[in-house]
Amino acid sequence: MTLKRTPLQRKTPLTSGSQRRKRCPSCRVMFTPTRAAQAVCGEIECAIAHGQSERGRAIAGKSLAEVERREIKVRKEALKSRADHMKDAEKAVRDYRRTYELSIGSGCISCGESQESILAAQGWKTGGAFDAGHFLGKGARPELRLVPSNIWLQCKSCNSGSSKFARKGETVSQGFRAGLIARIGLDAVEALEADHMPRKETVEQLKAITAEYRAKTRELKRAAA
Secondary structure (H helix, E strand, C coil), X not given: CCCCCCCCCCCXXXXXXXXXXXXXXXXXXXXXXXXXXXXXXCCHHHHHHHHHHHHHHHHHHHHHHHHHHHHHHHHXXXXXXXXXXXXXXXXXXXXXXXXXXXHCCCCCCCCCCCXXXXXXXXXXXXXXXXXXXXXXXXXXXXXXXXXXXXXXXXXXXXXCXXXXXXXXXXXXXXXXXXXXXXXXXXXXXXXXXXXXXCCCCCHHHHHHHXXXXXXXXXXXXXXXX
């Protein structure tokens, strides 16, 4: 005799087709959501209050993060040595001189190539095709490392010492001097070469130089935008 199996029938379904009831975080009344992501009941006041509280939490979190970033920056600034501030100041002056020279269409002071030809040949290089190079190197002439008239636009190859792009028959440094004479005149170049005045900027002076030249660079970029 063969027994027939009857299908199992549940009196109640495993899941309900309706949303589970939840408590409104604003008015604390139980309600049944009409959509999956509904956070509050259908009252407008509750929706407004919830939106404001969510926005408030987001703003508070953002403000806290900004405070933390500012505190970290202040702590890092307090730990800086004079050498660190010197690096900041030098970078600020160099950034300004590079930005200014590019803005007026100058080419490389050493090889004389135009911005267009330099970009075509060296535009692929990391950090761009242009640097701000010292005429009198900061190793031998540290007193001139922050003097703007000692810092000029160079292509990356010339600034690294490569003679590939140097003026015909000249070294990079000779080309730099020739280009500088063409720009500011022999008397000004010789005055720069004869400048041995010692400069020992204080930390506060270095901070002021950094702030001044960063502001000048921002102004140039805003004008060019």
